[in-house]
Amino acid sequence: MLPTTIVIGISMVVTPPLGASTAIASRTHLHHKPHCILILTLRQVTDLLTATQTHTTMPLPPSSQTPLHTRSYSLPQADHRSSLTHLANSEIKHAMSRSSYCKLCSIPRREHSLQTLPVHLSMTESEHPRLILHDFLSPDLCKGFTYKSLDLQELEFIHKSCSTIGYRENVFSTTLSHLVATNSPHMILPFIPIREKLKEKVEEFFGCEYEICIEFTGLISWCKGASIGWHSDDNRPYLKQRDYAAVCYLNSYGVDFNGGLFHFQDGNPTTFIPMAGDVLIYTADTRNVHSVEEITDGERLTLTLWFTRDKSHDEDSKLISSLSKHPLISYETASKPQIPFPASQNMYWFPPEQSSTYETGFDIRYARLHVLGYQICCKDTRVNSSFDFSDILLEPLHLVRGNDLFEKEFSNILHLLQVVQFYHWKGPELKKLEFKMESLNVGPVSMLQCENIRFLKVEILKSEDLAESIFQRGICGENVEHDWVSFCGAVDLWEAYTKKLWHSLVLSLPNWIANQSIFYESDDGSFDLVM
Numbered sequence: 013m014l015p016t017t018i019v020i021g022i023s024m025v026v027t028p029p030l031g032a033s034t035a036i037a038s039r040t041h042l043h044h045k046p047h048c049i050l051i052l053t054l055r056q057v058t059d060l061l062t063a064t065q066t067h068t069t070m071p072l073p074p075s076s077q078t079p080l081h082t083r084s085y086s087l088p089q090a091d092h093r094s095s096l097t098h099l100a101n102s103e104i105k106h107a108m109s110r111s112s113y114c115k116l117c118s119i120p121r122r123e124h125s126l127q128t129l130p131v132h133l134s135m136t137e138s139e140h141p142r143l144i145l146h147d148f149l150s151p152d153l154c155k156g157f158t159y160k161s162l163d164l165q166e167l168e169f170i171h172k173s174c175s176t177i178g179y180r181e182n183v184f185s186t187t188l189s190h191l192v193a194t195n196s197p198h199m200i201l202p203f204i205p206i207r208e209k210l211k212e213k214v215e216e217f218f219g220c221e222y223e224i225c226i227e228f229t230g231l232i233s234w235c236k237g238a239s240i241g242w243h244s245d246d247n248r249p250y251l252k253q254r255d256y257a258a259v260c261y262l263n264s265y266g267v268d269f270n271g272g273l274f275h276f277q278d279g280n281p282t283t284f285i286p287m288a289g290d291v292l293i294y295t296a297d298t299r300n301v302h303s304v305e306e307i308t309d310g311e312r313l314t315l316t317l318w319f320t321r322d323k324s325h326d327e328d329s330k331l332i333s334s335l336s337k338h339p340l341i342s343y344e345t346a347s348k349p350q351i352p353f354p355a356s357q358n359m360y361w362f363p364p365e366q367s368s369t370y371e372t373g374f375d376i377r378y379a380r381l382h383v384l385g386y387q388i389c390c391k392d393t394r395v396n397s398s399f400d401f402s403d404i405l406l407e408p409l410h411l412v413r414g415n416d417l418f419e420k421e422f423s424n425i426l427h428l429l430q431v432v433q434f435y436h437w438k439g440p441e442l443k444k445l446e447f448k449m450e451s452l453n454v455g456p457v458s459m460l461q462c463e464n465i466r467f468l469k470v471e472i473l474k475s476e477d478l479a480e481s482i483f484q485r486g487i488c489g490e491n492v493e494h495d496w497v498s499f500c501g502a503v504d505l506w507e508a509y510t511k512k513l514w515h516s517l518v519l520s521l522p523n524w525i526a527n528q529s530i531f532y533e534s535d536d537g538s539f540d541l542v543m
């Protein structure tokens with residue numbers, strides 16, 4: 013393939029002929045990079061073109077030899093730029109085949125250079141600085157990490173077992189500070205490699221290495237009815253510190269949800285179709301006003317990060333401060349099983365307007381169990397309406413499916429939900445392992461227990477239809493067919509997983525405190541079913 017260089021001058025686009033591009037590349041000492049984008053000042057472009065067109069061998073002025081930015085990328089077909097102009101009309105059609113083909117150049121995505129991700133730049137980059145990365149989490153990109161579980165589904169597992177009511181209607185979120193507060197600080201470990209990678213990309217693209225810190229990291233899911241109109245991400249006084257956003261899509265349009273297309277108000281591309289593993293990076297100011305269309309079904313899940321230049325908003329410092337005060341993170345607890353502890357009831361009640369009376373709506377933890385076909389039974393078989401259900405959810409519970417009651421007790425609803433979601437994450441692999449039948453402890457539900465189960469359901473799932481429309485059964489890839497034998501295996505493996513992450517956290521924390529930064533350490537937290 014012939015080498016190609018695109019030269020973009022600030023506020024103008026220059027498309028030199030191939031020969032000129034090659035000459036420019038060699039003059040800027042980039043001839044060793046076969047395909048690259050140079051971002052130059054207008055002056056630099058003029059100097060370079062004049063020199064190239066007159067075939068002068070005179071040395072270029074020193075200022076012209078260093079591009080403002082240089083990004084290598086794979087350019088498998090001649091012209092991404094013309095594709096960009098046609099993009100708006102054909103985006104949806106292209107996106108549907110994007111799982112295997114690149115939207116801009118239509119070549120199979122896996123054939124893109126894997127060392128340098130495909131980088132698609134807007135032609136109006138200086139006016140609307142934004143970057144789209146496809147397959148950001150491809151296994152090849154993650155090769156640098158020995159952490160095995162750079163796994164979208166691990167983040168989905170964390171979200172479905174730990175999320176609370178979010179900041180907008182029909183939106184749910186899992187923040188790192190919430191994980192620390194609910195005795196699940198070890199669950200921040202799976203975020204670390206991807207968080208680092210995203211920060212690196214933002215720094216590289218905006219040329220701000222060592223100048224920014226992460227302000228917020230969160231898993232955010234948008235369910236049926238959720239949307240957001242035109243806005244910039246710094247559009248509130250308390251958000252003014254936000255400089256850049258990176259949204260990593262953890263599931264796909266047309267597969268896991270419908271609706272939810274992302275639009276930029278100005279510049280290209282105008283529409284972005286969320287697909288698992290893709291990342292959108294943009295400035296948080298008015299150069300990137302955007303919106304998200306209403307979700308019409310399913311659950312759209314993202315890992316969203318905001319970055320700031322204001323060190324007083326450094327998320328790492330805040331997390332390290334709360335982790336170092338956490339009473340249970342110590343060498344003594346490093347190998348002890350840990351149990352999550354729920355936050356206050358109102359953080360789990362949907363819709364939030366109902367959380368003062370709980371007259372209608374549902375508890376999101378119970379609803380997530382319900383859509384997977386589970387129910388719960390509490391220890392006290394004499395429950396009646398004088399019992400406060402929010403207290404019951406903090407106490408030991410049994411898991412029920414149909415007429416089967418799983419005899420092991422879970423410490424509270426969050427513990428139970430984590431194990432169930434772990435089973436649905438690891439289920440397909442668990443089914444391949446052989447577990448011994450004698451460890452199976454499942455019995456039939458008694459008449460008294462039946463009453464108890466029904467009572468809890470009525471109290472906690474007041475609006476069953478609403479719960480089913482928000483966390484739609486079957487749409488979100490929850491296709492593990494339940495069997496108690498492999499579920500039993502999941503209970504033990506969940507404990508091993510938790511212990512392993514907790515152990516890594518205990519070992520990492522002193523280094524994080526010393527560096528005042530949360531970073532990935534190799535051999536940290538990798539989890540394998542075969543232990």
Ligand SMILES: O=C(O)CCC(=O)C(=O)O
Pocket residue numbers: 240245259274302303304314316
């Ligand atoms: O999830 C997305 O695609 C963007 C969400 C967004 O605009 C926001 O949370 O401010």
Ligand SMILES: [Fe+2]
Pocket residue numbers: 243244245302
């Ligand atoms: Fe936004």
